[in-house]
Amino acid sequence: MERTIVTFSLEAVFLGLVILSFMSLYRIIWGPHASDRIVGTNVVMTNVILAIIILAHLFHNYTYLDVAFVYTLSAFVGSLCVLKSLSKGRLS
Amino acid sequence: MKLLMELVVCFLLWSGMFFLFVGTLGLIRLPDIYTRMHATSKCDTLGTGLILLALMTQVGGYNEVVKLVMIGAFIWTINPLVTHAIGSTAYIRGEDHTAETFFKDCYDLPYPGKDVTGKEDIRA
Numbered sequence: 001m002e003r004t005i006v007t008f009s010l011e012a013v014f015l016g017l018v019i020l021s022f023m024s025l026y027r028i029i030w031g032p033h034a035s036d037r038i039v040g041t042n043v044v045m046t047n048v049i050l051a052i053i054i055l056a057h058l059f060h061n062y063t064y065l066d067v068a069f070v071y072t073l074s075a076f077v078g079s080l081c082v083l084k085s086l087s088k089g090r091l092s
Numbered sequence: 093m094k095l096l097m098e099l100v101v102c103f104l105l106w107s108g109m110f111f112l113f114v115g116t117l118g119l120i121r122l123p124d125i126y127t128r129m130h131a132t133s134k135c136d137t138l139g140t141g142l143i144l145l146a147l148m149t150q151v152g153g154y155n156e157v158v159k160l161v162m163i164g165a166f167i168w169t170i171n172p173l174v175t176h177a178i179g180s181t182a183y184i185r186g187e188d189h190t191a192e193t194f195f196k197d198c199y200d201l202p203y204p205g206k207d208v209t210g211k212e213d214i215r216a
Contacts, residue, residue: 006105010150042174043136050143053160083177087185
């Protein structure tokens with residue numbers, strides 16, 4: 001793959017996504033309440049999806065788009081389960 | 093023409109990155125859970141849409157574009173839904189907010205900060 005300005009921008013955006021995930025790790029670790037931690041994990045979820053797609057494009061291996069798809073749905077189900085358990089005190 | 097296309101793609105990528113950065117900055121800096129939720133939800137949805145739009149012009153065939161459109165549609169429906177669930181959870185649990193915030197009574201909660209039967213304390 002030849003080096004163009006788009007390739008450089010994609011690599012820089014990938015690096016930026018990793019840095020933004022570490023920035024929101026502050027809110028996950030030191031968040032005063034449980035809901036703050038869930039907001040932080042939601043941000044990390046979105047960043048990881050974008051990072052998977054960008055790496056799939058950079059490595060020319062588009063099988064990983066399916067991985068990103070499944071990751072979206074499973075993260076959605078996971079955060080909804082945690083929220084239900086937090087608001088009702090049980091999962092049923 | 094090729095250079096113009098590359099510049100447009102770079103503009104989309106960097107503006108999406110800007111919105112994601114502003115959302116994370118709001119997550120770190122803002123004072124309570126409702127404002128943090130407001131910042132991250134809108135900025136993340138817009139930034140994800142812009143970066144996915146830039147990637148749709150770069151991947152090769154129609155299969156990949158269709159998959160990217162599906163991922164974008166799912167994120168655009170899932171993100172506001174989870175945000176609404178977070179907001180109602182924070183309201184039901186009765187978490188702190190800043191002094192200027194006021195609420196209307198959205199749900200009829202008999203015991204705020206406890207579970208529905210009023211016995212267990214579900215606050216963290």
